[in-house]
Amino acid sequence: MSLARSASALALLSAAFLALPMMSAQAKVPPEQTARLNQDLTPLGSERAGNADGSIPAWTGGMSSPPKGIGYEKGKHLPDPFFADKPLFRVDGTNTDKYDAFITRGQKALIERHSTYFMDVYPTRRSCEQPEHVYKAAVKNSATGELVAEGNGVAQAIMASPFPIPNNGLELVWNHTLRYRGYKLQRQFTAIPVNQSGDYYEITVHDDAILRWSDPQMSDAKDLENVSILYLLQTKSPARSAGYVVLVQETLNMAIESRRAWTYSPGTRRVRRAPTIAYDNPGTNSDGITTSDSFGGYNGAPDRFNWTVRGRSEKFIAYNNFRRVLTPYKELISKNHINQEHMRYEKHRVWEVSGKLKPKFRHIYAERVFYIDEDTKSIVATEIYDGRGQLWRVQELGGGVQYELPLCCGSGNTVYDLMVGRYLMLGLINEEKPIDFDAQHLDAKRYTPANIRRLGR
Numbered sequence: 001m002s003l004a005r006s007a008s009a010l011a012l013l014s015a016a017f018l019a020l021p022m023m024s025a026q027a028k029v030p031p032e033q034t035a036r037l038n039q040d041l042t043p044l045g046s047e048r049a050g051n052a053d054g055s056i057p058a059w060t061g062g063m064s065s066p067p068k069g070i071g072y073e074k075g076k077h078l079p080d081p082f083f084a085d086k087p088l089f090r091v092d093g094t095n096t097d098k099y100d101a102f103i104t105r106g107q108k109a110l111i112e113r114h115s116t117y118f119m120d121v122y123p124t125r126r127s128c129e130q131p132e133h134v135y136k137a138a139v140k141n142s143a144t145g146e147l148v149a150e151g152n153g154v155a156q157a158i159m160a161s162p163f164p165i166p167n168n169g170l171e172l173v174w175n176h177t178l179r180y181r182g183y184k185l186q187r188q189f190t191a192i193p194v195n196q197s198g199d200y201y202e203i204t205v206h207d208d209a210i211l212r213w214s215d216p217q218m219s220d221a222k223d224l225e226n227v228s229i230l231y232l233l234q235t236k237s238p239a240r241s242a243g244y245v246v247l248v249q250e251t252l253n254m255a256i257e258s259r260r261a262w263t264y265s266p267g268t269r270r271v272r273r274a275p276t277i278a279y280d281n282p283g284t285n286s287d288g289i290t291t292s293d294s295f296g297g298y299n300g301a302p303d304r305f306n307w308t309v310r311g312r313s314e315k316f317i318a319y320n321n322f323r324r325v326l327t328p329y330k331e332l333i334s335k336n337h338i339n340q341e342h343m344r345y346e347k348h349r350v351w352e353v354s355g356k357l358k359p360k361f362r363h364i365y366a367e368r369v370f371y372i373d374e375d376t377k378s379i380v381a382t383e384i385y386d387g388r389g390q391l392w393r394v395q396e397l398g399g400g401v402q403y404e405l406p407l408c409c410g411s412g413n414t415v416y417d418l419m420v421g422r423y424l425m426l427g428l429i430n431e432e433k434p435i436d437f438d439a440q441h442l443d444a445k446r447y448t449p450a451n452i453r454r455l456g457r
Contacts, residue, residue, distance in 0.1 A: 015372075018387045029165045034142045035137035043135035044128075045164030046374035047140065047349065055347050059375065062129025077434055078404065080322035083346075085122050092118035094283060102316050102347060102372060106365055106383040106394035109418060114336045121316050124346040127401040130160070133216065138164045142419040146163040147171065149371040150157060153253025154178065154305050155221050159214050161377040169307035169353045173370070175377045180229070180323075182407055183214045184442045186217045187435040188236075190214060190329065193287035198335035203285045204236040210442055213252070221252060230447035235285060241243060243265070245452040246277060251335040252302040260448045264456035269428065270408040271449045279304065280364040290393070290415045290423040291364070297379025297397050297413075298370065304363050305355030312351055315371055318398030319346040321411045325430055333432070337423060338414055348399065349374045350381075359430060365392070373399045376408040394418050405437060 019440030032384050042048050063081065066072035070079040091099050093111050100108070103119075110117045137159035145157030151170045151365040154162050161175035209229040218224060227248035235241045241267030248405040251257050261277035264270070276292070278300055293300045324332070325428045327342045349354050371382040382395040398410040408441045413426040427437060445451065 006195070017198070026385050028140055028146065029167070029236055030145070030165075033165050034139075034155045035347050037139050037142055040118070041165070041168065042375070043164075043379060044130065044138050044161065044164075044375065045131060048377060051349070056122060056314065056349060057126060059126045059128075062126045062375075062406065062408075063401050064129045064406045071089060073158055074404070076436065077430075078322055078402065080326070081403065082122070082125055082320055085125075085344075087120040087122055090118050090120050099316070102314055104186075104315055104317075104381050104383065105369075105391065106381060106396075107316070108417075110337060110394060112222065113418065116334070116340075118340050119316055119345045120340070120343065121345045121347065122320075123269040124348060125320050126348075126375055127320055127403065128373075128399065129401055129403075129406040130408055132164075132408065134160045137164050137180075147174070149253050149255030150303075152255040152301060154358065155170070155253075155317055158218050158221055159216075166351075169309045170302060172309065172353050173298065173307055174373055175300050176370070176372055176379050180214055180379045180407070181409065182222060182405075182437045183212055183216065184208075184210050184439045185435060185437045186430060186439040186442065189426075190430075190432065191267075191285050191331060191402055192333065192425045192428065194333060194335075194423050194425070195334075198333070200333055201238065202329070203238065205211075205233060205239065205285060206236060207231065208439060208442055208446075210444060210447070212293050224252055226253055226256055230444060232455075241285070243456050244284075245456045246274070247449065248277060248451045250300075259300060262452060264452045266456055269453075269457070271453050280362075286415075286424055286426075287422075289417050289420075290395075290426075291424055294382070294384075294393075294395065294415065295413075295426070297382055297395065298368070302355075304358055304361040306358055307353055307355050308353035310354050310369075312349060312374075314347055315350050316345045316417050317348055317350065317371065317373065318343060318396055318410070318412075319348060319373075319380070320344055320400045321398055322400070325429055327410050329428065329431060332425065332428075336421065337416065338425060348380075375399065376410070378408070378410065380410065390419075392419055399427065401436065402435075407437060 050056050067081045092262045141157035142164040143160035148155045150220050159181045163171035166172045188206045191203040214230045231248040233246040235244040245264040249260040261274040263274040280291045324342050338361045353370045355368045365388045367385040371381040372378045378398045384393040385391045392414040396414045415424045
């Protein structure tokens with residue numbers, strides 16, 4: 001069955017998936033569904049065909065190498081392969097009714113609050129492409145991947161998103177959490193909190209990771225010994241924060257053991273266990289604008305929320321923002337929101353997933369809504385609600401591709417606090433070196449409490 005050949009088909013699909021959260025967490029995909037991969041579905045499980053009116057094209061393989069004639073140079077930021085594209089139209093306060101079905105509630109709130117906020121919508125480019133070994137892993141995962149420990153862990157799968165053909169909302173969240181992002185990588189990035197008056201300061205950070213889930217030597221989740229990610233963050237500036245180090249050993253089955261984290265503080269010169277690097281505790285280097293579990297859209301244990309699928313829809317989302325990465329920080333910053341002149345939006349199909357706080361748990365968020373791109377499997381936008389049901393924070397991430405690898409990923413992460421009127425830009429590499437996606441020198445011995453004391457000093 002086509003997932004988006006017509007509006008009626010999309011509506012039927014959405015209605016059918018509303019019932020899926022009631023299914024067993026261990027429900028397996030039947031063979032006839034798995035067989036759809038590499039047929040009417042892509043290897044990662046998205047709909048290969050375009051939509052009814054042609055505004056979303058068919059997926060024909062994405063981008064697997066630098067296009068000719070754009071001046072690509074290894075070691076420098078990627079040139080925009082779509083530089084010649086022109087906006088099809090602009091969405092702003094004058095026409096939100098016309099495009100209401102295609103904008104998220106978060107985008108609508110930003111448009112209503114700020115007369116200067118707009119979205120230029122460009123032709124849709126389904127650029128996402130992953131390496132062939134990732135596609136092979138996804139096909140295998142579709143038949144073997146399963147949720148365990150009441151949804152707090154994943155078994156059998158490896159390398160790629162564990163559920164290419166998802167049964168429920170929780171599997172969609174795990175697809176995002178365990179999506180392929182490479183194996184060993186490092187970067188230096190900048191975070192910029194911007195207050196109500198438009199004043200800001202820069203935070204410079206170095207981080208690196210071994211994504212053990214995507215280790216090409218692993219063949220099954222059990223090989224990981226329950227550690228899916230090794231992550232290390234070092235704050236370089238401003239001076240008051242320099243030397244602060246965070247170490248995370250992310251677990252795969254969080255019912256067996258929760259995330260292990262440590263911090264080194266230059267003020268005390270001590271390494272401490274850090275259970276606060278999780279859930280709704282303030283995010284590191286976020287100036288209090290976001291939570292630990294909101295980095296990257298969402299991360300960590302999914303146990304505090306009931307996840308349900310609201311359906312699938314077509315939305316204007318930030319995508320293929322090569323131009324944003326090439327823009328100096330000063331030009332990106334404006335009062336109330338980032339400078340939208342440097343943003344590109346495209347219409348893509350997304351899963352809409354709602355996470356409502358379970359009665360027995362506490363969290364400052366009562367509900368969070370994720371828009372998950374069908375091609376990248378990653379969260380591309382969020383809406384976050386407080387205990388009164390009021391929209392509190394809006395997060396814009398986006399999708400795209402590192403075409404020289406290839407690797408599906410977005411560019412930048414912006415969090416808007418609608419109550420306070422501040423926003424935070426994260427993961428900026430515009431004035432830094434490009435991310436090193438082949439940091440083979442990284443070793444597991446680096447990710448120990450003893451080592452972060454040395455790094456801090």
